Amino acid sequence: MKKNKRVGMLVDELISNPGRLFESKHFCEKYDIAKSSLSEDIRLANEILQANGSGHIESISGVGGGIRFLPGINTEQIRELQMKLIEMLSDKSRMLGGGFLYTADIMFDGNLVHDMARIFAQKFADRGADYVVTVETKGIALAAQTAFMLHLPLVVIRREARYSEGSTVSINYFSGSTDRIQKMSIAKRAVKPGTRAIVIDDFMRGGGSLKGVVDILGEFDIETVGKGVALGSREPERKKVDDYTPIVIVEEIDEENRKITISANEALQAEVHG
Amino acid sequence: MKKNKRVGMLVDELISNPGRLFESKHFCEKYDIAKSSLSEDIRLANEILQANGSGHIESISGVGGGIRFLPGINTEQIRELQMKLIEMLSDKSRMLGGGFLYTADIMFDGNLVHDMARIFAQKFADRGADYVVTVETKGIALAAQTAFMLHLPLVVIRREARYSEGSTVSINYFSGSTDRIQKMSIAKRAVKPGTRAIVIDDFMRGGGSLKGVVDILGEFDIETVGKGVALGSREPERKKVDDYTPIVIVEEIDEENRKITISANEALQAEVHG
Numbered sequence: 366m367k368k369n370k371r372v373g374m375l376v377d378e379l380i381s382n383p384g385r386l387f388e389s390k391h392f393c394e395k396y397d398i399a400k401s402s403l404s405e406d407i408r409l410a411n412e413i414l415q416a417n418g419s420g421h422i423e424s425i426s427g428v429g430g431g432i433r434f435l436p437g438i439n440t441e442q443i444r445e446l447q448m449k450l451i452e453m454l455s456d457k458s459r460m461l462g463g464g465f466l467y468t469a470d471i472m473f474d475g476n477l478v479h480d481m482a483r484i485f486a487q488k489f490a491d492r493g494a495d496y497v498v499t500v501e502t503k504g505i506a507l508a509a510q511t512a513f514m515l516h517l518p519l520v521v522i523r524r525e526a527r528y529s530e531g532s533t534v535s536i537n538y539f540s541g542s543t544d545r546i547q548k549m550s551i552a553k554r555a556v557k558p559g560t561r562a563i564v565i566d567d568f569m570r571g572g573g574s575l576k577g578v579v580d581i582l583g584e585f586d587i588e589t590v591g592k593g594v595a596l597g598s599r600e601p602e603r604k605k606v607d608d609y610t611p612i613v614i615v616e617e618i619d620e621e622n623r624k625i626t627i628s629a630n631e632a633l634q635a636e637v638h639g
Numbered sequence: 640m641k642k643n644k645r646v647g648m649l650v651d652e653l654i655s656n657p658g659r660l661f662e663s664k665h666f667c668e669k670y671d672i673a674k675s676s677l678s679e680d681i682r683l684a685n686e687i688l689q690a691n692g693s694g695h696i697e698s699i700s701g702v703g704g705g706i707r708f709l710p711g712i713n714t715e716q717i718r719e720l721q722m723k724l725i726e727m728l729s730d731k732s733r734m735l736g737g738g739f740l741y742t743a744d745i746m747f748d749g750n751l752v753h754d755m756a757r758i759f760a761q762k763f764a765d766r767g768a769d770y771v772v773t774v775e776t777k778g779i780a781l782a783a784q785t786a787f788m789l790h791l792p793l794v795v796i797r798r799e800a801r802y803s804e805g806s807t808v809s810i811n812y813f814s815g816s817t818d819r820i821q822k823m824s825i826a827k828r829a830v831k832p833g834t835r836a837i838v839i840d841d842f843m844r845g846g847g848s849l850k851g852v853v854d855i856l857g858e859f860d861i862e863t864v865g866k867g868v869a870l871g872s873r874e875p876e877r878k879k880v881d882d883y884t885p886i887v888i889v890e891e892i893d894e895e896n897r898k899i900t901i902s903a904n905e906a907l908q909a910e911v912h913g
Binding site for chain 1: 642643644646647648650651652654655656659683684686687688690691693735737739740741742743744747748749750752753775776777779780783784786787788790791792793794795797802803804805826828829
């Protein structure tokens with residue numbers, strides 16, 4: 366097989382299986398090439414992926430080693446994504462009243478979700494997480510894509526315990542956004558004590574819901590090692606969780622003048638590439 | 640830029656943007672090459688993607704034309720996926736009683752979801768759909784990945800109308816699985832009358848829930864042009880919808896002898912490639 370074709374096939378297989386560790390043997394056998402030729406192919410594939418800003422290939426040497434593709438995003442692409450989100454979210458027809466914005470179309474747009482997930486995948490790749498966790502419903506597509514990119518299982522916390530989840534543990538928490546007590550519930554068999562989780566959600570205002578997730582994970586002795594949200598909020602200034610990463614921020618929803626102000630998380634580029 | 644690198648970059652960009660139509664100009668400018676060289680690159684990229692069973696590149700000529708990558712899956716990969724699902728689902732520890740199986744880990748496994756979505760993306764690519772639709776919660780990752788591959792918006796029908804969805808339309812339907820009346824609710828602004836939808840869900844037993852989706856879409860004069868479910872069920876023989884595509888089928892859950900029997904949808908390979 367010609368080098369042209371081998372490198373393209375390598376790129377395809379790696380991107381289609383992000384985060385997955387492949388033994389060198391897998392490719393040497395598939396393409397019937399020596400390890401030295403494979404190293405050359407990998408070097409070129411890595412150059413290609415980095416040139417497109419798609420991520421990079423990590424080589425792990427020794428027993429149990431191999432190569433894997435870690436998705437990422439470059440600073441220019443982060444900026445473009447933020448600009449696009451700001452433009453879409455500033456559209457005043459999204460105003461629902463009571464400080465709510467309609468965002469379902471954004472949170473379920475495959476391309477936007479893919480780019481947002483690249484940010485979280487790059488930022489949280491080295492946290493040693495065992496799962497990505499979200500609360501149903503609007504963050505599921507984003508959390509699922511992030512989990513896929515990090516080659517981790519996704520755990521979805523439900524609002525109501527469902528019979529199809531088997532035994533569950535539930536907690537009540539206070540949600541500032543809805544100004545009432547809410548419930549969340551996690552399937553016992555979905556998690557193991559003493560593990561680590563990355564929490565992804567679509568929106569965070571006061572952080573009540575995110576704190577609920579951290580707390581319910583804590584019930585299982587699961588440490589939250591990263592928190593990412595698509596959309597943060599300037600208000601209230603005081604949040605119930607710290608150290609969370611929003612992509613863009615709702616500065617103000619001025620219902621009287623029908624004006625929505627959204628800003629970029631300016632720290633994001635440094636946080637992701639720092 | 641060398642042909643080696645160009646072709647790899649083309650493969651990366653196409654796979655990262657499935658279903659999206661790119662003008663030839665985009666690549667000619669990016670790589671600073673003539674249209675004839677690009678045609679050569681596209682031919683090779685197409686060969687690469689087909690060799691891996693990942694899908695193929697479609698070229699659309701004339702004004703408004705260009706190229707796009709349509710994800711797919713080959714017969715061997717379908718078979719492998721079905722075998723893997725059968726093995727996982729036959730594990731008797733999944734039995735929850737009352738004919739329920741624990742499937743959340745499968746429905747939120749990124750690699751399984753990715754491969755299942757490739758089946759539906761290939762099968763439903765030519766239906767002229769405007770959205771992919773699912774009902775929360777367990778089918779969302781699969782529906783989101785299918786929508787991403789088809790470059791279509793995802794619409795998630797909620798169990799309860801939520802304020803953050805804006806105005807909604809709701810219907811009640813009878814769910815045979817839970818033996819009770821259930822409700823579903825769709826955001827008015829998520830859909831437009833006179834359009835077409837592909838419906839994706841995690842599981843279908845009698846088809847009550849799927850029929851509910853078809854009905855609520857019908858309220859908006861939206862035609863359902865494809866129905867895919869990860870897991871079908873042999874019982875009851877009589878379904879409330881026809882012409883749906885399961886990947887694997889629950890033949891029997893024998894609680895007394897603690898045995899789960901799952902089979903492959905044998906028609907799937909012909910349906911997808913026919």
